[in-house]
Amino acid sequence: MTRDELKTYLDSNYSDKIRPLDTGRYDLIYEINAENLFSFAKAIAEDENLKFDYICNIGGSDTGENLEAVYSVASVSKKLRLDFKVILPYENPEIESVQKVWKGANWHEREMWELFGINIKNHNDLKCFLLPEDWNQGHPMRKDWDAPDFVRFPEL
């Protein structure tokens, strides 16, 4: 399946859950609502034509306007790649864990929870990870968080 065929397939079969975004520069990227996340992940992992069984990366992101959780998945047998993201508000961001679909999502989600403060529902092991155990100074990867001795790099 080529990139265009994948786009046609996704648009015809999953259009009720996902919306294409035009920010992707190489692979396809879609936006998805938080409540559809788990069911969509399960569906594309089990779909015989897609078989997205491999999780590359999950990365939180703070754009300055909202938070995002970006999922990069791939299919080992069908050689496909797809990105999709959930856009979340700063107030009580919450998504469901996709660990039941991709076991490797575990640590990626833990990191996102810790560094961006995105709450993960149904995660089996949410505890401190990169930060010290007694950390209580917020979420370091958010844009409004600066280290005490932080010096902004001068504009060039």
Added chain:
Amino acid sequence: MTEYRTEEYQINMGPHHPSTHGVCRLLLTMDGEKVIKVEPYIGYLHRSIEKICENRTYQMCIPILDRFEYVTAMSCNYVFSLASERLAAIEVPERAEYLRVIMLELNRIASHLIFFGTTAMDIGALTPFLYALREREMIMDLFEMTCGQRLTYNYIRIGGVSKDIQEEFIPKCREAIKIIDDKVEEYKRLLNGNPIWKARTIGVGKLDPDLAIAYGASGPILRASGVSYDLRRDDPYSIYDRFDYNIPTYKNGDVYDRYMIRLDEIQESCKIVSQALDSMPEGEIQAKVRPRFMPPEGEVYTRIENSRGEMGVYLRSNGTNKPLRLKARGGSYAHLQLLPEISTNCLIADLVAIFASFDIIMPEIDR
């Protein structure tokens, strides 16, 4: 008659343990010599590379990302450059692509040689370590000749490479490749038939292919379990489609296979380098990139085949000269996550062998 029983106890392996290759702490729950449970703790080497990069221009990110995975720093340079080029739709000159492939493959060989040496040393054979570092030295000399650095190169830049190779590079590289290719046969003779080596590795730490995929394992570890998945072929980048090479695959997924596959890959990489040296054209080595590099708004997740599996960078641009978000993903991140799954109920000595066979390095996990 008195009934004897053992009591479970917990011990720390690491953070400063010689076989954890960095500062990884494993909290082991033991029953005598048997490992009941493994809990990895990470973060001892956290340098906050991602946050630092958000405060730097794109070109400044490259030397910082050298430290992301310092055993194959060329791959770190490359994956970030590739992501930036995809964001800004930059065409890289032909000769630069060839130079990149040569450097990436030489770096892969150097990394696999380190694997070969340290794994054998962890399992108890010291000689391979000395042999492997001797051969690696030739590659380090080639890198030093080209970019002045032996470990953190800052060589592959956005749009090309920083310097052209010197005249004596090509004959020296050919010689090094030939020596390494021969030496791999010697390594195989040294270890493959050794009864102690076989007892310590065959059937130890078996990894099921479905489990490997579910955890996002990649690279040699996935291929040792019988899944032929190599991003150089399956998610093509650069000019790898022009070269003739095999993708070695093994079936059993034990420590022995994970060791064998890397020796085979060294030989395949030698093939790629020698073909690239033969067919390298003359010409430019750097595309025209403005010093104030500002890719248009957009996002991209780029991944390449590194010696430790999939190395990826998620790069997000908001149209300024600094990345809005950079997330680096290394192969070891998935592999360390997988470790507790396959090392439960093994002996503590086998845990060392499994850990070594995964070729985990910590900077890639902590970032």
